[in-house]
Amino acid sequence: MIKLSIGNKIIEVKPERIIRVKGEGNYAVFFLIDGRTVLSARHLGHWETKLPGFILVHKGNLVNPAFITDMDTESVTIDGTVFPISRRRRKIVSQLIIKTDVADAIPA
Structure with a gap:
């Protein structure tokens, strides 16, 4: 589980519920399977180390290979x-x- 803050509250998200993470400068945007997007104040490089099964396909997109x-x-x-x-x-x-x-x- 990883912790993300939405407004004043912190939510825990299982990595398998994350479709991808997009880098936005010093921030990262999480795209979740329930359709929500969550902005993180941590950069994409931080999340690359916290989500080891994910694949950095380009400098701005970390994707969950399951999707x-x-x-x-x-x-x-x-x-x-x-x-x-x-x-x-x-x-x-x-x-x-x-x-x-x-x-x-x-x-195929």
Whole structure:
């Protein structure tokens, strides 16, 4: 569980309920499966270390591989939204996706 603050309250979120985390300068925006977005005052690099199963596909997007619905050598798709994979991270991303068996779960 990770702790995120929404207004004056703190909520605990299971990592499997997080679709992705988007970097916004020194902040990070969490996109949750219930449709909520939560702004965190911590940067994306902080969350990359706290969410070890997630994949940094580009400098601004940390994705949960469980929600990847399609992929190719240059991008991953989550719920119809395409996220480019940076050139420097393509090999690492493809290895991580294969390692997490996401490639087997994607329909051909």
